Amino acid sequence: MVPLSWYIVLSAVMFSIGVFGFLARRNLLIIFISIELMLNSVNISLVAFSHYLQSMRGQILVFFVITVAAAEAAIGLAILIAYYKHNPTIKVDEINLLKG
């Protein structure tokens, strides 16, 4: 059987990759995918903990996270499209109308 710590390490590595992607990449869609990666790394650790603790709470939270992530994707992409209509760019560096 795969021990719990492997899952936790996998989740931590995935989360770190997501954080790095969010901070370092310059393409909005890649940044968006990085956020999804972070959310799914949390799902892995929740399911692993849930199985280890023999408690359902973690798995229930995973279902909520998946649902909310879907809603978040819908709203996020809608906002992105609304933005793209005025400024056809998805490069973070060019989104600089508001600053100071």
Next chain:
Amino acid sequence: MEMEATISLLDMRLLVPELTLICVGLILMLLDLVVRKKELIAAVGIAGTLVAMYGTYKLYGFYNPQAAFAGMFVVDGYSNFFKLIFYLNIILTICISLKYMAIEKASFGEYYALLMFSSTGMMIMASAADLIILYLGLELMALSTYILAGFMRNQPRSNEAALKYFFLGAFSSAFLLYGISLTYGLTGTTNLKGIAEALSTLSIMDNPITYLGLIFIIVAFGFKIALVPFHMWAPDVYEGSPTSITAFMSVGPKAAGFAVLGRVLFDAFAGMQVQWAAILVPIAVLTMATGSIIALAQTNIKRMLAYSSIAHAGYMLLGIIAGTHDGLTSTVNYLMIYLFMNIGAFAIVIMLRREGVQGENLDDYMGLSKSHPLASALMLIFMFSLAGIPPTAGFVGKFYVFMEAINAGYVYMALIAVVFSAISAFFYLRVVMYMYMKDPVKEVELTTSPSMSIALAVTAMMVLIFGIFPSILLNLVRLSILG
């Protein structure tokens, strides 16, 4: 492992105020299809909010603590007082946005529905006694607010604000989830009381993973409250969003963030008070410093108020750092006062916006007192209050927070806060100086409406009443929190 928990339909009774607001939101969306007059939709929204407010007050007692859904959802004085803040926030926001959204050509019925949904999310956050419910409430609030920030969809500024708010908000909720998962893995539960029990019995308080979970949760709330160094989104989003929504989200999500911060730290992590106070102290100092100092350089008044709102979050944090229930009381008291003075100030900013004129620059306030003495006098009250000058409510709010910090032994924090408070007086008084001591350069016309006048009258009156008779509000807050 899990205790057997039964959930009955009867548990829904505690959700009545939340369900009312959700229903009102749905009705408003339907109403928007058949009714052309936005005034009617706004009136229905206000009426629905008042019904929900009545429910919170009368249904099961304001101070009477009750739990439902196997202890996941609690209704007590603490949550009810926060709900009062959220109701007032909706009503005042609707009052100041009616004419403004028409000028911005973004007057749609969904605006009012989204205000309801967002506030429902805040109310669920205030009542959450379980990290799962807390997360769901936070997302309901956040997703609705992202849309509201980008509501002027024909304006690039608003789009950009929504985009930035969305990406940083989603980033922060991933942190919250990671913190929740670590805490769940260590304690085996997501219930706040259960976490507190597990922390004390399992002796895992010194476990670095517990710290990590706690830090991640604080980071996520810090994003919502706009604490430094998680504040980067705030000035841009506050500047680009519709001004009425800037007023709404500088109060609502901030109050909701403090509600969950107080609940989680005081209920779940009560045993780790030394540790979380150590995390929050540098954050509070940085927040006060950044907010007060960068605001000095701003010429756009919305951006200035954004930094001012960051600085105020730093002062409010002192009450949490104090770690006592009296400290929490002073923070909640400050939040209620902040609601009135901040929405009042934004109401004046909105009045300067008219067809073809943004009216957001400091220069637009030059000599305002000559042409519009009443509006200038009101702005003077709000600016004095934000700066914390007696006899306005802002002074009372700051006074109690600083006093509780001193009572808890954080004398140096109170001193730092006073210093930054004095620095911040400069940019508030600069607005007053522009209005009263400079000559007008151009004709300024104000956009007025009856609802705007009501909102201004209420906010100004409350700022003065709570400033002169501070015990009225403070007793109510004390009764709510201390029981």
